[in-house]
Structure formats: C-alpha cells, structure tokens
Amino acid sequence: MALALYRKYRPATFAEVVGQEHVTEPLRTALASGRINHAYLFSGPRGCGKTSSARIMARSLNCVEGPTPDPCGTCSSCRALAPEGSGSIDVTELDAASHGGVDDARELRDKAFYAPAESRYRVFIIDEAHMVTTQGFNALLKIVEEPPEHLIFIFATTEPDKVLPTIRSRTHHYPFRLIPPTAMRELLERNVAAEGVRVDPAVYPLVIRAGGGSARDTQSVLDQLLAGAGPEGVDYQRAVALLGVTDSALINEMIDGLAKDDAAAVFGTVERVAEAGHDPRRFASDLLDRLRDLVLVRSVPDAVTRGLVSAPEDELNRMVEQAQGIGLATLTRYAEIVHNGLAEMRGATAPRLLLELLCARMMLPAASDGEAALLQRLERLERRAVTGAPIAEAPRAAEVPRATAPAAPSAPAPAAPSAPAASERFQRPSQRRAPEPAAPVASAAEPVRPAPEPARPAPAPAPVPEPVPEAPQPTQTPQAPSGGIDxxxxxxxxxxxxxxxxxxxxxxxxxxxxxxxxxxxxxxxxxxxxxxxxxxxxxxxxxxxxxxxxxxxxxxxxxxxxxxxGGGGGGGSARPAGPGPRPQPSSPSRETPAQPQRTYQRPTQSAQPAQPTQSAQTAPPAPSAQPARRQPPSEPDIPLPPEPDDEESMLAESDVMDLPPEVETDPEIIAHRLLAEHLGARPLD
The missing domain is CATH 3.30.300.180 (DnaA, N-terminal domain)
Incomplete structure (x- = not known):
C-alpha cells in the first residue's frame, strides 16, 4: 500500500514547514537560546502543520545535540521521532477527542511525575485539545501550572477559545494560518518532482483552490489525481472531471456574454452547464471566483506579477482582456449579485432556475435604482460610445422625464392667443375678454414655475405670448450681492x-x-x-x-x-391669490398670499349706502375736503384677496388710491392703483 503524500512528505524540521514562518522562526530562536517554556498552545485551521510542528518540537528538545533548532537526524531520539519513525517512550501523543475525560486526565497526571526513560524531556502532545472536558482540564490544571522540570505540554487545537482560560493563560500561544497559494504551489511542484509524474501547469490552481489553503487537504487532492494519472500524466480535462470544477471555457463564455450584453450566449452557457451535469451552485461559485480575479486585475495593474491572481499564462491574458472590456463598477455589481445568489441557492430545490434569475439580474441594470446599477448603466453607455455601437435604449429611457416635463404648461396652448401681448398696456378687468375654461388651469399652474430671468430666452420653440402679463414696476428689483444671490x-x-x-x-x-x-x-x-x-x-x-x-x-x-x-405671509415665493377664473398679474418684487376673497368698493362710493354683503372695513372713508372725482364706468364688484386689517395697511391703501383728478391719467399712477385694488400691493419708498 502506497503511503499518502501528506504522510510521505511530512516535514521533519522547522525549515521544512511551509507557510508558517511567523511560528517557526520564533520557535527556532527560543530553542537556540535555551528559553524553553513548560507548556505550548498551537492553534489554527486543520492541515496547517500544528501536530507536525509539535513532533518537530519534541524531536528538537530530545536530540543529543539539543535543544537545537536543527535536529541531527542520526541519534536514536531523532530516528524514533522522524515522520516514518516508531515513536519514543518519552513522547506521548494523546487524541483528546477520544481521551478527554477526567479519568484520562488523571492517568496522564500520574504518568507525568515519572522521569524520562532515555531522553532529556518527557513531552505530552495533546491533539484536539478543545475536546478535553472541563473536569479534565481542571484535573490537569495544577500539573500544567507547576510541572516537574522534565515535563513539557504541547496542546494542539483548531478552536483555542474552547480551551480552559486558566490552561490557556499558562501556555505560549502560537497561531498557525492557512498556507498562501504561492507557497502551496511550490510545495506541490516539489512533491510532483519527487514522484516523477508530469502534471499540466493549469492543474495546480484547481488543486490549490480545492485544498482551501490546507496543506494536508491539498496534498490529498493531488494524491487522488496522481493515482488516476495515465502515461501522459495529469492533464487539465481529467482534473476538471475528477474535481468537479467548472471548465474554464464555460466561465469564459459566460463572461464574454455578459460583457457583450448577449442574452443568447449567457443563457446558452447555463444550458450547456446543465447538459454537462455540472452543479449550478458550483458553477456560480466558480463564476464568483473569476469575477474576483477580474476585479483584482482591473483594480491592480500588476496583480499577476504580485501573485494576487493565480492562473495559467494563456488564461491570465484572457482575463486581462475580459477585465478591460467590463467596467469595474459592472464587475463589482456582478460579484454582489452572484454572492447573494449563492446564499439563495443554499437548500433550493431548483438551483438552475435561480442561476438563470441571477443572470437576468446581471444583464438588466435598469430594473434596479441602486447606485451600483446606475454606475453599470453609465459604463455601458461609455463603452457603446467608445466602440461606436448605437446608443438607442438607455438615452431614451434617461430622457423620458425631461421630455414629459414641459408637456404640462403646453396643454392650454389654444387659450394663449386670448391673453394680451407683453408689450401692451395693462387693461382693467372690465375691459378683458372672458377667458376660456382652460385658463384656470394655466393660471393655477403658472405660479409654480420659477421667476423668469430677463436675459433667458423663451424655452418654447415657437413664439407663444405670455399667458400672464407683467405690470410696470414702480421700483427696481434689489440688486444681487457680489456672490450673485438676489x-x-x-x-x-x-x-x-x-x-x-x-x-x-x-x-x-x-x-x-x-x-x-x-x-x-x-x-x-x-x-x-x-x-x-x-x-x-x-x-x-x-x-x-x-x-x-x-x-x-x-x-x-x-x-x-x-x-x-409688512408684506404678506407665505414663505419665500409668490402664490396665486385665489381660484378665480381670470389670470392675476404678478410682481417679481412683491408676493401676495393666498387668502379668502372679499369685495372691494372704490373710495368715491363710500358715501353711498353700504351693500348688505360689504364690510365696514373694506375701504377707508373719503376725506370731506377732497374734490369730486370722476365716476368710472359702472362695473361689477371684483373679488380681491383681503388685506391685513390694521390701520397701517388701510392708510397705505388710501395713500395709493385717493389721488387728485389731475394725476389720474398718469400711467404709472394708474398701475399703482390697479395693483392696490386687485393685488393689495403697497409701493415701496
């Protein structure tokens, strides 16, 4: 029976331990200086060299030249403690998974007091130390705390948190780590060269990925491939078939289809995955690994030379081309979708359906309003613009809100010719033509628009008269400050x-x-x-x-x-005075609040009997000394927004409207009066 690779090539010295230099170097220094502790704790993932390092430690302590970091390998102790050796009576290796009770701990404690038979130290290696019960640890506590001079404990565990804290506090703790891919590949190439078997270089990344950073698991996978190798050695296709990983050709087809937004290629790849008998979950996992490599290649230009990405030379060139064809934001969004899809596939009854759904989500960024989807759409537009492909769908979708926004003001366009031109003089309400039924919609929607700037051209392509004219302003609009804010x-x-x-x-x-x-x-x-x-x-x-x-x-x-x-309430912008059918003139320097309507009576009519619906505070009484004024043509009462019922406002109103007859024909005075009558405006000094 052939010996397994992980046993055949087990390290015999600290120099042969791969990927654990942060542990082996301090231990070698301590052995060289003679600073030996009575208890050690080796922790870390499985298959990373904890038990092997414990055996090397015992071998270095009991060597005839020791304690030494480099055992001689020729003395009886070194030969007995070699990887293929028979073992030593002074070194006891205990599996706590089956000997972790209190009785086993008591037996071990009783043996610990005996001196070594032929070696310098008596070493107890307790593997899977987290399986020792609390009673067992309590039984060992006293001897671990104060052991004899010839006794050394070495605990090895994958879960150091489960070791009794009082025991852990009395040990020197050395954490082991997973072996990096570069060191693992060197180890595999060394083992393959010793076996004399040819292995395709593309097989090594598959084996390393299947081993997950564990030297023992990775060597077991390689041992399986070497056992089934033919005269030509281990080729890529056989490794893919035995390990169950996805063929890189299928991964490349999926990535190319996503880069080109080719739905037929993407879903055709899913169909070929199912026909080949691949597990959809494994395909999604391999696709996520490829997306990770592409993100690194796109983000770090020298990712290949720095060893961040491990793949064959031709595959690396293909990955560089794929990363250049897909944006970084798109790759990141793809990776997030596949990662979430893997979580959904766990325990699913239809994993292929979920795989197709996540492919659909990757190809449809417009279905999501997130930041990642928006960045993907922008990168797609940039890519199409660079390659010269027609940009048809995305611009139309982006311009829909912009095109529909001006549609609302243009609805009452047929009623616009009835409004007076902007250059005409302001007309009295009795002289205006009755507006069409659509006019209230335009007047109600008009104040929502921002105040037009004098220098800005009209946005409409055709010259349309302004629906609401502006009266001449008696005062200038306040000048903007130096910062341009008015x-x-x-x-x-x-x-x-x-x-x-x-x-x-x-x-x-x-x-x-x-x-x-x-x-x-x-x-x-x-x-x-x-x-x-x-x-x-x-x-x-x-x-x-x-x-x-x-x-x-x-x-x-x-x-x-x-x-x-002074002024009216209502915040910072003007609002319509009421829901009446006629449009109201607006002033950019004065805002009028939206208030209930009231009936206004001219000052010259104050001597007549009051109407039943008129309030006593509607207009101030005319002075007796004021000369008689001309009576304008009779016109119906006009609903107006109410003024604040205070004396100052009424006085201001009378100051504006009670004018001598000789200045009544002045256009500016007429405009002031009309603004006061219909808008409740008040001139500024």
Missing part, C-alpha cells in the same frame, strides 16, 4: 432655509411661517412679516443669528438679517 434666489431656496432653521431652533422656524423675503442688499437680507410682534422677535440678535447661520448653510457666505413689519 431676493429671487433666496425665495427659491426658502424650503431648504426652513429645513436648516428647523435643525437650529423650531421656535424660529414657527415664527417664519408668514414671513417673506422683501429684498437682498449686499449681504443684508430684509424679511417682511405680517405681524409686528413677530417681526420684532425675528429682528432680535438671537433669531437673526439663527437665520443668518441657516443662510450660510444653504447659500454660503456671511449674512445679516433684519425683519420689518
């Missing part, structure tokens, strides 16, 4: 400003409910409030500093804030 910009950012103030002071936010932006003068923002007490409160340094800090957070820069009494 009152319109502050009004536009009003919701964000309120949200920023909410974080600082909720009381200040509540007081700003009916405040408006009156003007911006350099770095000074002037707010207007309908309530004089709240205006004074907002002008206090504490609230003004809160508003200035919110302005700095939203708009940047340094600001000063002052609040005055």
């Amino acid at each position: 009152a319109a910009a502050v009004r536009k950012a009003w919701p964000g400003l309120l949200a920023a103030i909410r974080k600082i002071s909720r009381s200040t936010e509540a007081m700003l409910t009916n405040a408006t932006v009156q003007s911006v003068e350099g770095s000074l923002v002037v707010l207007a409030h309908t309530a004089e007490p709240l205006a004074r409160r907002l002008s206090e340094p504490r609230n003004a500093d809160f508003i200035a800090a919110a302005l700095h957070e939203v708009l940047g820069g340094s600001w000063q804030v002052r609040c005055v009494h």
